[in-house]
Amino acid sequence: MSYTIKKVSEMTGLSVPTLRYYDREGLLPDLQRKESGYRVFSEQDLYAIELIECFKQAGMKIKEMKQFMSMVKQGDSTLKERLAFFQNHVKQLEEKVSSLQNALEHSKRTLEYYEIAAEAGSEALAHEIYQSLVK
């Protein structure tokens, strides 16, 4: 199955110019073209886009993704490098998840504080209530 850039845009939620931009940046290692120059997206390209989104969420820069995609292009000879890259990526992601969970816990406590404060109508009062809860 193959898709036009517009279809892929609709399927992925990425804009057409963004898809072109990713292609230009070398993030779609095997993207084919028609004779006219039109891009022809395959399932493989959709998978690459999924990976890009995954990398993006982890906070990875386009340049790093490009580096990875260029290794993909080079084939089996880069498998060990790609393994190392992914090990690092997973590590980064794990750290990010855990620091985000911390931020969430912190935010939840602050939310509780604001629930009390909004109810009391006063921060000063909320502080007192908080103190008494702890003591």
Place this chain on the structure above:
Amino acid sequence: MSYTIKKVSEMTGLSVPTLRYYDREGLLPDLQRKESGYRVFSEQDLYAIELIECFKQAGMKIKEMKQFMSMVKQGDSTLKERLAFFQNHVKQLEEKVSSLQNALEHSKRTLEYYEIAAEAGSEALAHEIYQSLVK
């Protein structure tokens, strides 16, 4: 206890220009100055910086943070608004954590794949192995 901008920079890991930038953007609602114009950071300001970092991790824009900080400045009258703001913030964070966890799961599976592929020295072979594991 009060701190110079350099000390705060060392304590928080944020650069001195970044701290000045945050101040300029209105993210430090109660930052005091000496007569000379030098910034004087208090524990409260450190707490604000902690909050900024927390917001930043959630992907919040400076402008939104500024909006929140300006509510803080206005005092008790904005408590309900701030509560609503925080409810939304926690929701955003929860969504972010869960989508990041998905990305992590996806990445871990891909990592396993690369472990097999790197070991086998061939992606084609790894695909076969994968197939046989599933069937």
Place this chain on the structure above:
DNA sequence: TATAACCCTAAAGTAATCTTTAGAGTCAAC
């Protein structure tokens, strides 16, 4: 075969978050 809806490129523009630079004042310690 006309036409509307698509596709292309190159280049400029935008928004966000900082960083750097230049020029000048402040402060603490010897």
Place this chain on the structure above:
DNA sequence: GTTGACTCTAAAGATTACTTTAGGGTTATA
């Protein structure tokens, strides 16, 4: 009271990830 390390501002610059624009070809369909 001098000096070296610090502080300030304003403005320009850098980087990243796109988006927009301009000008022009392609394709499906009525």
